Amino acid sequence: MNKRGFASDNNAGVHPEIMKAIESVNSGHTIAYGDDPYTASAVKKIKSILGEKAQPYFMFTGTAANVLGLDAITKPYHSIICAETSHIHEDECGAPERWTGCKLLSLESPDGKLSPVSIEKHMYGIDFEHHSQPRVISITQSTEMGTVYTPDEIRAITDYAHDHNMLVHMDGARISNAAASLETGFREFTVAAGVDVLSFGGTKNGMMYGEAVVFMSEEFACDFKYLRKQGMQLASKMRYIATQFERFLDEDIWLKNASHANHMAKMLEEEVMKIDGIRITQPVQSNAVFAILPKELIPILQEAFFFYVWNEATGEVRWMCSYDTTEEDIINFSSLIRKVMN
Ligand SMILES: Cc1ncc(COP(=O)(O)O)c(C=O)c1O
Numbered sequence: 001m002n003k004r005g006f007a008s009d010n011n012a013g014v015h016p017e018i019m020k021a022i023e024s025v026n027s028g029h030t031i032a033y034g035d036d037p038y039t040a041s042a043v044k045k046i047k048s049i050l051g052e053k054a055q056p057y058f059m060f061t062g063t064a065a066n067v068l069g070l071d072a073i074t075k076p077y078h079s080i081i082c083a084e085t086s087h088i089h090e091d092e093c094g095a096p097e098r099w100t101g102c103k104l105l106s107l108e109s110p111d112g113k114l115s116p117v118s119i120e121k122h123m124y125g126i127d128f129e130h131h132s133q134p135r136v137i138s139i140t141q142s143t144e145m146g147t148v149y150t151p152d153e154i155r156a157i158t159d160y161a162h163d164h165n166m167l168v169h170m171d172g173a174r175i176s177n178a179a180a181s182l183e184t185g186f187r188e189f190t191v192a193a194g195v196d197v198l199s200f201g202g203t204k205n206g207m208m209y210g211e212a213v214v215f216m217s218e219e220f221a222c223d224f225k226y227l228r229k230q231g232m233q234l235a236s237k238m239r240y241i242a243t244q245f246e247r248f249l250d251e252d253i254w255l256k257n258a259s260h261a262n263h264m265a266k267m268l269e270e271e272v273m274k275i276d277g278i279r280i281t282q283p284v285q286s287n288a289v290f291a292i293l294p295k296e297l298i299p300i301l302q303e304a305f306f307f308y309v310w311n312e313a314t315g316e317v318r319w320m321c322s323y324d325t326t327e328e329d330i331i332n333f334s335s336l337i338r339k340v341m342n
Contacts, residue, residue: 076101112143158194
């Protein structure tokens with residue numbers, strides 16, 4: 001039996017309805033490489049959510065979505081401004097730099113968010129050939145620190161970017177958690193807030209695998225099919241990604257799953273706040289709880305419920321809830337924390 005824990009929303013299994021969706025397309029032959037009715041239908045569904053101009057391309061991983069999405073909108077002499085905690089900066093093994101040739105310009109950001117004021121730091125050397133040229137601002141929604149940008153905060157960044165001849169990429173690996181938290185649809189804080197390219201995630205919220213790069217205009221999408229193939233992300237059996245997305249985008253899956261995960265994180269925060277000696281370090285706005293507790297207790301807790309230390313220096317830990325976290329998990333875990341703290 002697999003142990004339960006709070007390490008990652010990727011550690012949860014596949015939602016049963018997604019499994020059923022996969023099963024439902026698993027008969028007969030259909031044209032490969034996305035030229036099939038399931039892919040057409042999933043594309044139509046994404047367009048119905050994000051608007052007719054949205055151009056989605058399915059692929060396997062979130063890293064690939066970020067890297068190839070960024071590749072499509074940059075040249076190697078460009079730079080990409082991002083938070084120092086961002087996945088593209090910290091957790092993609094340098095793939096964005098290797099693949100795009102761009103320099104990543106990171107910014108200190110304790111809550112995982114950027115703003116026009118913080119971005120300003122990297123806005124120099126424009127038109128100077130000795131300096132990489134800032135071209136993209138990449139933000140993550142919800143952020144790696146579990147916080148959520150409001151649509152107005154995103155609009156401020158996209159306005160700033162567009163005023164400076166730049167574009168905005170959004171890493172939406174946890175886009176559903178953000179939407180559930182904001183109590184909006186996806187459109188309000190993406191295309192309607194001026195985002196140019198979106199990595200639309202599903203895996204962390206109940207899908208087996210599959211992400212989409214969505215371009216909000218034809219300009220960058222027009223030759224992306226070649227970049228995706230060169231990037232080794234053109235799935236031959238595309239129907240299995242497409243059908244997951246189509247089912248996932250029903251509100252009874254994405255919204256229910258994400259709301260539940262967020263709710264579990266809130267419950268964990270509330271339980272932990274009752275225990276003396278633990279400090280919650282970030283506002284709990286999505287499905288992650290960050291905390292600092294006595295370092296020597298961490299391995300004891302990890303034995304029972306695995307989770308990661310987020311920051312070795314400070315001893316900050318991350319507890320991630322997922323669509324299948326139960327109230328019982330929260331009660332058992334918080335009781336254990338209370339026990340070891342006493
Ligand atoms: C914010 C964020 N973006 C992107 C990814 C990339 O996902 P993958 O592991 O599928 O490449 C992750 C995965 O942890 C993530 O947390």
